[in-house]
Amino acid sequence: MKTEIISTGTELLLGQIFNTNTHYLGARLSDIGFDVVYHTTVGDNPERLENALYQALKRAELIVTTGGLGPTADDLTKELIAKVLGLEMILDNYSLERIKCYFASRKRKMPKSNEKQAYFPKGAKILPNNYGTAPGAIINKNDKIFVILPGPPFEMQPMFEDCVIAELKKITGPDSKTMKTRILKVFGMTESAIEEVLGELMNNVNPSIALLAKRTEIHIRLVASDVDEQAAEKSLNVAESMMRSRLGTKVFARDEETMVGIVGKALKSRGLKIATAESCTGGLIGVALTREAGSSEFYLGGVVSYANSVKEGLLGVKASTLQAVGAVSSEVAKEMASGILKRSGADIAVSVTGLAGPDGGSDLKPVGLVYIGFASAKGVEARKFQFYGGRDTIRQLSVTAALNWVRQYMLLS
Amino acid sequence: MKTEIISTGTELLLGQIFNTNTHYLGARLSDIGFDVVYHTTVGDNPERLENALYQALKRAELIVTTGGLGPTADDLTKELIAKVLGLEMILDNYSLERIKCYFASRKRKMPKSNEKQAYFPKGAKILPNNYGTAPGAIINKNDKIFVILPGPPFEMQPMFEDCVIAELKKITGPDSKTMKTRILKVFGMTESAIEEVLGELMNNVNPSIALLAKRTEIHIRLVASDVDEQAAEKSLNVAESMMRSRLGTKVFARDEETMVGIVGKALKSRGLKIATAESCTGGLIGVALTREAGSSEFYLGGVVSYANSVKEGLLGVKASTLQAVGAVSSEVAKEMASGILKRSGADIAVSVTGLAGPDGGSDLKPVGLVYIGFASAKGVEARKFQFYGGRDTIRQLSVTAALNWVRQYMLLS
Numbered sequence: 049m050k051t052e053i054i055s056t057g058t059e060l061l062l063g064q065i066f067n068t069n070t071h072y073l074g075a076r077l078s079d080i081g082f083d084v085v086y087h088t089t090v091g092d093n094p095e096r097l098e099n100a101l102y103q104a105l106k107r108a109e110l111i112v113t114t115g116g117l118g119p120t121a122d123d124l125t126k127e128l129i130a131k132v133l134g135l136e137m138i139l140d141n142y143s144l145e146r147i148k149c150y151f152a153s154r155k156r157k158m159p160k161s162n163e164k165q166a167y168f169p170k171g172a173k174i175l176p177n178n179y180g181t182a183p184g185a186i187i188n189k190n191d192k193i194f195v196i197l198p199g200p201p202f203e204m205q206p207m208f209e210d211c212v213i214a215e216l217k218k219i220t221g222p223d224s225k226t227m228k229t230r231i232l233k234v235f236g237m238t239e240s241a242i243e244e245v246l247g248e249l250m251n252n253v254n255p256s257i258a259l260l261a262k263r264t265e266i267h268i269r270l271v272a273s274d275v276d277e278q279a280a281e282k283s284l285n286v287a288e289s290m291m292r293s294r295l296g297t298k299v300f301a302r303d304e305e306t307m308v309g310i311v312g313k314a315l316k317s318r319g320l321k322i323a324t325a326e327s328c329t330g331g332l333i334g335v336a337l338t339r340e341a342g343s344s345e346f347y348l349g350g351v352v353s354y355a356n357s358v359k360e361g362l363l364g365v366k367a368s369t370l371q372a373v374g375a376v377s378s379e380v381a382k383e384m385a386s387g388i389l390k391r392s393g394a395d396i397a398v399s400v401t402g403l404a405g406p407d408g409g410s411d412l413k414p415v416g417l418v419y420i421g422f423a424s425a426k427g428v429e430a431r432k433f434q435f436y437g438g439r440d441t442i443r444q445l446s447v448t449a450a451l452n453w454v455r456q457y458m459l460l461s
Numbered sequence: 462m463k464t465e466i467i468s469t470g471t472e473l474l475l476g477q478i479f480n481t482n483t484h485y486l487g488a489r490l491s492d493i494g495f496d497v498v499y500h501t502t503v504g505d506n507p508e509r510l511e512n513a514l515y516q517a518l519k520r521a522e523l524i525v526t527t528g529g530l531g532p533t534a535d536d537l538t539k540e541l542i543a544k545v546l547g548l549e550m551i552l553d554n555y556s557l558e559r560i561k562c563y564f565a566s567r568k569r570k571m572p573k574s575n576e577k578q579a580y581f582p583k584g585a586k587i588l589p590n591n592y593g594t595a596p597g598a599i600i601n602k603n604d605k606i607f608v609i610l611p612g613p614p615f616e617m618q619p620m621f622e623d624c625v626i627a628e629l630k631k632i633t634g635p636d637s638k639t640m641k642t643r644i645l646k647v648f649g650m651t652e653s654a655i656e657e658v659l660g661e662l663m664n665n666v667n668p669s670i671a672l673l674a675k676r677t678e679i680h681i682r683l684v685a686s687d688v689d690e691q692a693a694e695k696s697l698n699v700a701e702s703m704m705r706s707r708l709g710t711k712v713f714a715r716d717e718e719t720m721v722g723i724v725g726k727a728l729k730s731r732g733l734k735i736a737t738a739e740s741c742t743g744g745l746i747g748v749a750l751t752r753e754a755g756s757s758e759f760y761l762g763g764v765v766s767y768a769n770s771v772k773e774g775l776l777g778v779k780a781s782t783l784q785a786v787g788a789v790s791s792e793v794a795k796e797m798a799s800g801i802l803k804r805s806g807a808d809i810a811v812s813v814t815g816l817a818g819p820d821g822g823s824d825l826k827p828v829g830l831v832y833i834g835f836a837s838a839k840g841v842e843a844r845k846f847q848f849y850g851g852r853d854t855i856r857q858l859s860v861t862a863a864l865n866w867v868r869q870y871m872l873l874s
Binding site: 058059061062064073075076078087088090091093096099100107153154156200202321323324326328329330331332333334335338340341342344352354358361391406439440 | 473474475476477479480481483484485486487488489491497498499500501502503504506509512513516520642644651653671673674676682734736737739741742743744745746747748750751752753754755756757760761762763764765766767768770771774775804805806817818819820821849850851852853854
């Protein structure tokens, strides 16, 4: 089904914020089998938005809009869609109540202007917004489908995942071909190494195979197209097991699973507690481990030992070690890991010390040199890594490498 | 001059790569006074690209395209622009020589297919590409200007900066209007509170004023349009000082400045060192403080005290306090801040303890309840906050509130 994504917002046109919505929707809509043919971005200008909607009606069957659902006078997406479809705007009392509740829960009275957010084109299916005041909507009229979504990504994305996908499936019906996507996530191999190992599998047609290089990992995307979900699922399973037999434990996760999710689950199921000692990552491993609720079941905490004085004072790293081999060294990584293991009472500890750059590198210790330490009751070890990229990339790679070590440890123990 | 940006590439439509080109061109073209009214993205499909070009001709005077200049059969941007303008394609021998040289410098022979990159619509001004094989072009015909740029950002951006700006100024002449944008960033006020305080200023026409709600802050966007940069700058300065006189220190930053940038600069200039003690934020303040290089000049490190045992063991929070009032309390926030101040030897310390949710809240201590502690040689204090939103939002708000306290402390000291 030909699909156009229309995003509204002057700040997008003027390049003041990144248009992550079209990126996200482009990927997700193609994942679930829609043929995305145009993205259009237009400012908060009624005449131009109306023009964009008319264009989209001519060239697409599914039109997904983001933005323009706010309470102010220049938020006109719903109103203009009603206009191009010849529908009147109707008050939805349930939505109005929800918006009032939203304000009440924040101890505020709903401003009069927010009432506007409870009006919808007649016949629209309303999509609740659990993270903001603007509900979305789906309209299915004259073989055209409009999906109307709010602009803020943290409101739009859950609405898309929780409501829109299911609603679209209801409308498009079961007789269309089903596409199913699977992502296998690989850490510690380059794209070309993966291509070499997968060999002739790379040319497979159904499921099709594509490699997507992410910042710290490579995703293998398998897309199967078949008569129904079960058949597509089955061919994905076959392809996945062929790939896993070649890539082994380099595949660390599948689909929505993440490195930190896998690590947290494994720690929880074994009843193990972890602690961290971070230098160049500044707390990123702690942040990753605590991103999801429930992390207190496996994460005790740690030390961000940015300065050497903190490495000594809070982790017990020896001044003589720092002087002899410097902070970015295998020895210091080991002393950091043992130090936090002992002082926190954890079962496992990881540490990171490295040069994230962009300055401060030398021939002997170039930017991207990172030592990761790992301590448990069995002893302490450190590994040396040489990462490439900007400061942020080097920090993220350090986090993933540290978590990957924890994962590998638990696979073997 | 009404401007449309058209980017081509199926990988953009499918969300496989970010569309940084429209973001970049949107910002730069508005900077130099063009009125960007649409972005359109279209795949490598001749019929749809042609349709997009016809649309753009109807609604814009300047049309800037990126991508579709490669050597393969589906790279058709120049050919289709020639078609919609009724121009023939002509070989440019100079470009052909340059492309041959490009390959020769890499010890390769030019493939026959690359010859295509040396053909241009008749009458085009050719723009050399110093970073790749595809030259760009500018065509000025019947009061419409086409700027044709390559897709890779590292080829497109230098071409835009080095050639396009000057060429556009030649065509549009010196009497065109210049637009300048300024962003004022506010923390600790709601949108409606800002609207109320700014009152009639909100209706100002030049500079125009708009509020943009970000996750943890509100941006006030001022856009001035005037005869030249100096005049626009001047009217922005006047509007900014009127706003600042009403909003006071709630305005924490301007344009590219960030909360953490402001805090880091202030600490550095005063020669102060900071340390952190984080519970629900899991290390996010440390991560924010160390995002930019050079943070070791003001950040010593800290403790992520997720478990109570770590609060006691590494920060010296008293077991009796934890038992009496619980971890999420003013007292514990204070003991965390004093603890890390003493143990790290820092001049200033901030601490965070709170309930980021989504579970674990109660009537007495609801999700979003956060205590922030602040310690210095002058003593220790804690403040209570009630934040709303998901886990991630509550954590980010906690970070910004903690950094904002440091900022305010330094404004007064």
